[in-house]
Amino acid sequence: MSLPTDGKDLVESMKTVKSKFKFRGGVHPDYNKDLARDKAIERMPVPSELVISMSQHLGAPAKCIVKAGDYVTRGQIIGERNGFISVCVRASASGLVKAVEKRLGAAGGSAPAVVLDTTAPVPEGVVVPEGPILQPLDWKTASREDLLKRVEEAGICGMGGAGFPSSVKLNPPPGKRCEYLIVNGAECEPYLCADHRLMVERASRIRLGVEIMRKILGECAVRIAVEANKPDAIAALEEAFADMVGNVEIVVLPVLYPQGSEKHQIFATVGRVVPEPPALPIDVGCVVENVGTTVAIADAVEKGEPLLERVTTVSGDAVAEPKNIIAPSGTKYSDLVAFCSGVKEPPAKVISGGTMMGFAVPHLDISTTKTTSGLLLLSRKRVFQYTSQACINCGRCVRACPMYINPAEISKAVEADDIADAERAHVMTCIECGACSFACPAHRTITQFCRRAKNSIRARIAAEKAKAVAAQSAAEKKEPAK
Ligand code: SF4
Ligand code: SF4
Structure with a gap:
């Protein structure tokens, strides 16, 4: 396999290839993607109350810098980055801080969260800024350092589940170099279709995010990894990346769980094996970013829009209308379900995430974060006792x-x-x-x-x-x- 320094590759245009490497193991769960696969992304109105966690990412929770009684505006930093492995948290809507208190997260632990009343009137003297929250940048003329800083100040972390801070991932330590930028569009978890819809509907934004990341990382090969069960996503990506030059491949992966795992994705696309922890993908010359994160990077740079919202699949046989929803971070699960016209029957089980790696949650009074890819409501007949x-x-x-x-x-x-x-x-x-x-x-x-x-x-x-x-x-x- 040729490396990006090969001059011939730099003028080659994109091609679609089948994965040459298959990892050992894996399973074939019932994917149940048909419930939400063809549902176009819908934006829901901002709920009257948001609960914005300071722990939406891997690493130290952000340090909350607001208190009850403060009025915050959309995009304002309410939690400062708190250490090297951490990201800032911004208000995903304007509103009055009702409380700062510990709230239960989907994984079972609790973390400080800002409870925001988004219906409160704007106090006298407070100006709600109009226009972009951050100054839009021209990625072609902006420096690598400015682009990296933008990823950091936009509060972007991996949106595929792990939540690793993207500004850290895109800045390899001295002596390490990214040879392959891998964009993860496998979405192998049952029921989830958020990434699938992004690839179908926003392939050109993924292309822009890839161009920006490649500028930050330095010249490197690009691999966009998609499972074979998403032909419409592959077609949309082929169109968006058709004229991109420089060793770019869309790699079609066999349908196999956990194809979306970072380590297995690296093996399936470029045949490299990440050693045991604490080794990281960069130790084998790879950086992996999810398609949602890639779109977030494009929006942060070109539109000046920090990461304040994401697409979440709400699905399962107990929900009235499965949907792929753009909702602000901090939206309560109950509001997501209400936007899906409620339930057909009381769910026997509610899962935050997919059925394989998600967490069963005890109630719907839990809120979304930057990593909430799905919410599943399953009826008694889908839950095996x-x-x-x-x-x-x-x-x-x-x-x-x-x-x-x-x-x-x-x-x-x-x-x-x-x-x-x-x-x-x-x-x-x-x-x-x-x-x-x-x-x-x-x-x-x-x-x-x-x-x-x-x-x-x-x-x-x-x-x-x-x-x-x-x-x-x-x-x-x-x-x-x-
Ligand atoms: S959960 Fe852990 S032990 Fe079980 S199959 Fe996955 S990697 Fe192996
Ligand atoms: S743990 Fe379960 S799958 Fe594994 S060997 Fe025992 S019975 Fe078989």
Whole structure:
């Protein structure tokens, strides 16, 4: 495979190819995409109340800088970036801050959030700015540094689920170089169609986002990865990228879960293997960004529009009208469902995200973030009730695991409370894809066992670090510097 420094490639125009690499493992869940696949993206009105979390991304939550009684305007920074792996949070609508308090997030933890009354009148003396929130930039003449700063000040993080700060990802550390920019349009999670609709409806914005990222990263090859079950998205991308030069390929991937996982996407598109954590894609010369993030980067640069909203698929057989909705960050799930004309029947299960990697949530009083790709409402007949049984050593989970680890061994170790054994079995390599649980005939909650072990190991490492820092500072107090 030729690299982007090859002069011949730089004048080549885009081509569509089939993926040459297939990872081992993976499963074929029932995709159920037909419910929302053909529903054009709709913008919902700003709800009367937004609950904007300070923890919408991977890393340290943003530091809230507003208080109850403040009036904030759309796009105003309400949470400052709080560390290297963090992003700022901006108000996704104008309104009166009713409270700043801890609120439950989709993953089960709670984080500080700004509760905004968007119906409050604009106080005297407050000017709600008109026009773009940030100064639009001409990406062709703007410097790499200005473009990178724009991604940071727009509060952009990965919108495919992980929420990694994009300004960090697009700025490789010294000695590392991006050879392949991979745009992730696989969207392999059942039910979800938000990325699919973006590719169909906004392919030209994806093209612009790619041009901007390639300018930030330096000359690199581009791979746009799409699963074969999205022919209309592939056609739209082919049209939008037709005249783009410089080693650009649309890579059509076989339909296989978890094809959208960053590591598997890198292997499927360019045949490179990301080593075990803490190795990152850039260690094998790759940067992966989701199609939604790519559009957000285009909008932040060309329109001066920070990341304040996103497309979320609301689907499932219990929702009256499945839709792909653009909603401001902080929209309550209950408002999303109301915009879909409510429910056909009370859902037996509500999932934030997809059915494989999403989180079951206890109620609809939870709000969207920059990473909320879907909300699923499932009826009793779609929710299988089962009892977890003892492992029968059938090995199906091992065959399904795309990370080449032994899920059965890990689940048994965690069941026996032997986290050290789970660690020896490489549980930290687990990407929590759920393929093992899906494949297990004994209905063992293997993914949850993996999550439990990983959380426990992370807590132990954090405690060890804190202890080392405390010991270091005590030693420094005893022996003050001369
Ligand atoms: S062990 Fe982890 S990576 Fe392997 S199938 Fe299970 S959830 Fe996926
Ligand atoms: S699939 Fe389930 S029963 Fe089979 S080996 Fe894995 S954990 Fe055991």
